[in-house]
Amino acid sequence: MQNITLIGAGNIGKLHAANIAAHPRSRLVNVVDIDPANGESLAAAYGARSSSLESALGDPDIDAVVITSATSTHADLIERAAHAGKRIFCEKPIDLAYERVLSCLETVKRYEALLFIGFNRRFDPNMAHLKSSLDSGEIGNLELLTICSRDPGALPIEYLKISGGMWRDMTIHDFDLARWILGEEPVTVHGVASALTSDAIRDIGDIDTAVVTLRCASGRLAVITNSRRAVYGYDQRVEAHGSDGMLAVENVPKSTLVKSTQEGVIKQKPKDFYMDRYPESYRIEWDRFLNACEGQEPPAVHGWDGERALALAEAAYESLATGKMINVS
Amino acid sequence: MQNITLIGAGNIGKLHAANIAAHPRSRLVNVVDIDPANGESLAAAYGARSSSLESALGDPDIDAVVITSATSTHADLIERAAHAGKRIFCEKPIDLAYERVLSCLETVKRYEALLFIGFNRRFDPNMAHLKSSLDSGEIGNLELLTICSRDPGALPIEYLKISGGMWRDMTIHDFDLARWILGEEPVTVHGVASALTSDAIRDIGDIDTAVVTLRCASGRLAVITNSRRAVYGYDQRVEAHGSDGMLAVENVPKSTLVKSTQEGVIKQKPKDFYMDRYPESYRIEWDRFLNACEGQEPPAVHGWDGERALALAEAAYESLATGKMINVS
């Protein structure tokens, strides 16, 4: 049984709290939030208590912390938890600044802390099915990977201003998926992008429509297409083309209902919120974190996965600025 | 908060126990099983205790009982719980003998007990989406309903021997779905059937492949096709044909992965076990039972729904024996 402190009682914190409580191998002990009333309210729903960060980190009964607070606090909290000897689950990203990620990971390394980064999509049963089919050779050698990732609608401009930009905030998931599925590090990156969906996004200098191309040393290619706005729902598809066939993950519809009328044969839109689309991924991710805590397996996603995904985002931005393919070391 | 006694710690009992424990408005207090060790084991997993039936029914703190024991015990347990003043959730069927169902429901009526029958498929989000679309007029007037219901594989012959026969055991769900979707009672029933999938089924006089046709007073038709064995998975589809279009519930695949090879474009098989196919239906069903316990709504499925479904099964058997359409009163 792992005793857990949850840091951050927002939406994603609530999601993790439910999974922690529901799992037979973990117990939610306390909740830390900058607004104690907020932390108190979430804690009460699961028989836990609100706590200060200091007392939680100082409590020898706490085995692990789950960091779901604001992005800007992640690196500091990881370092403090590592210093306190806790196992760490942290929502992506570690930080928006590449250098800060590096220094944080050095700290983690120094304390030999267990760090698990929340790239949840690897644990989606559909994505995981693709990966296992690929790894078992069902389509031979992978040659060309296509990731389509489009948000149902733009987030508030206030969020976007501090998001780090689309490639660091949203595509970061796709960079991680690409690395994981490719099974090989991309060595060159090319990115091209526009701001087409809203004036507000253009005005803050962000992008919303983009194509990033990755090339590995073996010649294997990957392409990621993104949009910040797909009115038909959350468009999350992957296609892996190999020497013996193709594996594709299709969208998950809201229901299997199909309506045929004079307008056509109408299927349901893809589920359009990440909590609806990926609920199982969070449950499985939590199970895998507990496995790591208990020493059954290394962390399924470690800190350097966070660093590598961000390095690809950085290279894409450099490509956009220069028009050149960028080498990633 | 409803305090619950669970009677029967088998597979379906375990499923309900988890849903009871997970729901913020219910608490699993005790588990009754003919094998006390079995009940103890399930109770421990949720902080509950094992109990005898007598003490549970006699405990004034218990608000409701959930009956998931063997079919042959259902009617007696319903009557005892009604007598004890408990709210009752009972898995289908009330009994395999039509007369016993009637006498049981009379008892329920006498005690004015709240009785909710577990026809869970009504709560499947896909089926519920069809029903709500139909009721909101999206395809105009319903004219022809088609229900395809095929099991992934035959159950053990020892189970089948005491099952009451395919139409009472398996098609009972489809009769309930048909009545619910039609929104009108069938007045004539015709059934034709064969035993084709195994000699064992033929030898015990049961059927495994069948077509039942229902006709309502309005002229509206429904047809149910069943098989006890679909090697490609659990085939559970519904089509409602109306004056302005068609609504269809398709199968739920194991994942959205599609593999294209020289063999074809291969989608995943339907989920092939009722607990995998219908997990959300049980969660929602439980929520609806709690709504009824709290007086927010009448039971979404009541005892007479169980009686009506069985009446259709009885008529189908009479049709099979006589070759005639049978009137249902």
Place this chain on the structure above:
Amino acid sequence: MQNITLIGAGNIGKLHAANIAAHPRSRLVNVVDIDPANGESLAAAYGARSSSLESALGDPDIDAVVITSATSTHADLIERAAHAGKRIFCEKPIDLAYERVLSCLETVKRYEALLFIGFNRRFDPNMAHLKSSLDSGEIGNLELLTICSRDPGALPIEYLKISGGMWRDMTIHDFDLARWILGEEPVTVHGVASALTSDAIRDIGDIDTAVVTLRCASGRLAVITNSRRAVYGYDQRVEAHGSDGMLAVENVPKSTLVKSTQEGVIKQKPKDFYMDRYPESYRIEWDRFLNACEGQEPPAVHGWDGERALALAEAAYESLATGKMINVS
């Protein structure tokens, strides 16, 4: 090279004329129509000539006749062509009266005439693919066959008045498909039906919504569901359930375009006119008729196929009248 006389220059006649002209092994020589101007016009488009029936049947250079005139003329024309020693392709049905069909077929037999009935759906590449997969054992033993056949919209009431009723006019295709796919004659028939789509259909005593169930001596079952009006297009699907799997023919959409919007993921409606849905079936059917003319194979659909399909329709009407299952000899 087969020299052909086409009798009947209506829509279906024009379709056949084009296929006759396009095929390297047939030549359209003349066209017979009750309106000579009509025949002249069609003949001119293919370098043929208008002719009287007498001179066409008396012309020794004519090898075969294609009968696409009004249903009421079919049996007489078949007999005259048989008497004249011509090979005969006749659109379904031979006649709406079962006794007239029998006497016509006796005449055909007496003259040992080659007679091919236009049940074109057997030649649809999708249906033929199902049949060949079934016959090669891809799903083991067939147990339950489902045919869904729904017209895009009701025909003019003037046509319906002389159509012979839905089961003789429309379902006749499905009876033929069922017999062909089952590979075994149905021995009992049950039919239930309503008139729901229009008052006009009810007023003339016809039906428009129906379920027919067939049972073979082996226990194999088939069910046909029909509607005279599917607003979403021409709904023509078949499912064959067997011991090792299921084979299904899906509808053919107008195009493969899929539009995803806030309304849903919208596929195209099925092609909604028989000439659009089944163009290839007519081309292949013609090729098979020429094969029969040249002695390469027996007629793929012979006169007794027409008789058997009508016998099933007759039995369905008797079942509707009596509420009983009817034995078909």
Place this chain on the structure above:
Amino acid sequence: MQNITLIGAGNIGKLHAANIAAHPRSRLVNVVDIDPANGESLAAAYGARSSSLESALGDPDIDAVVITSATSTHADLIERAAHAGKRIFCEKPIDLAYERVLSCLETVKRYEALLFIGFNRRFDPNMAHLKSSLDSGEIGNLELLTICSRDPGALPIEYLKISGGMWRDMTIHDFDLARWILGEEPVTVHGVASALTSDAIRDIGDIDTAVVTLRCASGRLAVITNSRRAVYGYDQRVEAHGSDGMLAVENVPKSTLVKSTQEGVIKQKPKDFYMDRYPESYRIEWDRFLNACEGQEPPAVHGWDGERALALAEAAYESLATGKMINVS
């Protein structure tokens, strides 16, 4: 009625011959082939005659020529036909050398000849449906276009050696589709590619797996992914993402048969030969050429469309060599 000379009696020539003969507004008069016996054989099948190029071009009764001979002869034949005052239909490409295309088009311009280039995919009913839906505003403003184009299997290496390379030989169709759908000229091109499917392709310095990204002045993006080998068939899909939704053209399966077994739910592979996948496109293309010949509309695809597609291919190769985005003037 347009009198036609067909130059080149190979596979694609035979396809055009059948369409010319079948169309009521055109007549195949003669066939020119470097092997007169070959030309004779094709001509005989349609009541035409074999002819020398000189006599065909010198014949005042010939209205138009159809050039389906080897690529290396296209530009010369276009110029000779233009000089002879004939209307010209020429299969793509005009030439593999960009400068030769320019000089040829100058000649065409000087003679004011009607030149129609055979980019047939624009006339595929599925692609045309996407284009018309897009143009009628069904998904608002187009923002991101994705073209997936993958051959069922590599062509003979002898062909590939003289093909001009994958981007000039195969992707040229996709460049044309992209320009046509975008409705705006790309201004920058980026290409990345590998040779992964065969050593032979690598040895001749060609590519077989590639991603090309196009950007228009408006910021609109397009990405083309290609492979020379898709074992599951001819993969030809397009997705247009816009402000109000997405339009996608899916593959065309060999039939609508779906087989469900223990292996999965198996749909048919895409049609895997261009003549099977695109037969209607050639028929419609021919109708549009006749429209142009009769002055009803300008050529639906003109010579400069051929030049623009080749310019994009040239830019992609320059990008591949330099790693930079290339401006296209």
